[in-house]
Amino acid sequence: MHALLSAPDTPTGVRAGQAPEPVPQAGDVVIEVECFTLVARNLDHAATLPPGSVPGFDAVGVVRRAADDGTGPAPGTRVATLATGNAWAQLRAVPTHELAIVPQRVDPGQAGVLLVPGVSALRAIRRLGALTGRRLLVTGAAGAVGHFAVQLGRLAGAHVIAAVRDHGSRERLAALGADEVVTGLDQVSAPVHGVIDSVGGPALAQAFDLLAEDGLIQQVGASSKQPTTFVPYQMVGRRRAIEGFWAGDRFGPDLAYLLDLLADGRLARLDGERAEWGDIDAIARRLRADDAPRRMVVTLRHDLSARPDADR
Structure with missing residues (x-):
């Protein structure tokens, strides 16, 4: 089958090629x-893989x-999947506990853009505990995780x-x-009960000072790419x-919950720029541009679904 493969020796970190078709387990x-x-x-992560x-x-x-053990949806059902590895290919085997049915009202690309930042x-x-009536700070709120953290908060x-960073x-x-x-x-005036931080760097130390007693920061990213320094005794007291x-x-x-919110209009979609996967070099250049989209939806074209009995 066609796939994008890890290629640490290339500028993009991946290359188009052929991979063995997946051999599914019972579930x-x-x-x-x-x-x-x-x-x-x-792409940076892909370059670190074998x-x-x-x-x-x-x-x-x-x-x-369908799964041989009888769990999960039937053939022909559209699903969203989230698991580590083996996603950038024509075929993917995934355990039934790592997928959810995509509601008919949800476009496949919109579902895909939701998965990683939405679950994050x-x-x-959830790790912050009860939030009703409490103050939640979301740093990097213009990003993909922030887009959903604001709404879910x-x-x-x-x-x-x-x-x-700016008022735009x-x-x-x-x-x-x-x-x-x-x-x-x-x-921001103290105290805040919880923080969802995707910036890191000096902002993380500053957010720490805003925390209430028993407050918690969940650090989900480090877009600043800067180290965080704490002054002596900042973490004491x-x-x-x-x-x-x-x-x-x-x-x-969790995928099912988020997709249902999206289908019901209770969660605003995150738009992603779209491209076909044939030119990974062009996709990589776009993703590393100054005006890169927050996420890119890469679509595949193949005729496997038209040949259900084809020899794969």
Whole structure:
């Protein structure tokens, strides 16, 4: 089958090639991949993998072969999948507990763009505990995780403070549910109960000072690419914590929840620029441009679904 393969010796970190078709376990479905999403750091990660392996985390497609153990959806069902590896290919085998059915009202590309940042935001917010009536700070709120963290924080009953680099996103974030939009953490008054941080660097230390007693920061990213420095005794005197984010696994129920919110209009979609996967070099250049999209939807074209009995 056609696939994008890890190629550490190339400028993009991947190359187009052929990979063995997946051999499913009893609890796996095999899907014909329609699309997956990319950001530049996905390509950077792919370059760290063994040469010839198939990278990727999320993929949306149609079930070609149901799970042998009787779990999961039937052939012909469109599903969203999230798991480590083997996503950038025509076919993907994935355990049934790592997928959810895509509602008919949701476009496959919109579903794909939701998966990684949506689950990251949802699980990070859960780690903060009860948020009803409490203040939630979201740094890097203009990014993909921030897009969903603002909305999910609002749904959880929090007073949401969205921090961005400039005011260009103010109206959009207010429409998503942000109660306040700030361009610097010096504009935020303490205390905040929780922080979803995707910036890192000096902002992380500054956010730490805003935490209430027993407050928690979930660090889900480090877009600043800067180290964080704490002054002596900054972390002494109150119970508060920074926790590194770990996505975990068994994503199926969370994917279903998020897709249902999207289908019902309770979660605003995140638009992704679209491209066909034939020219990975052009896709890589676009993702590394100064005006790169927050996520790119890479679509596949193949005729496997037209040949259900073809020899694969």
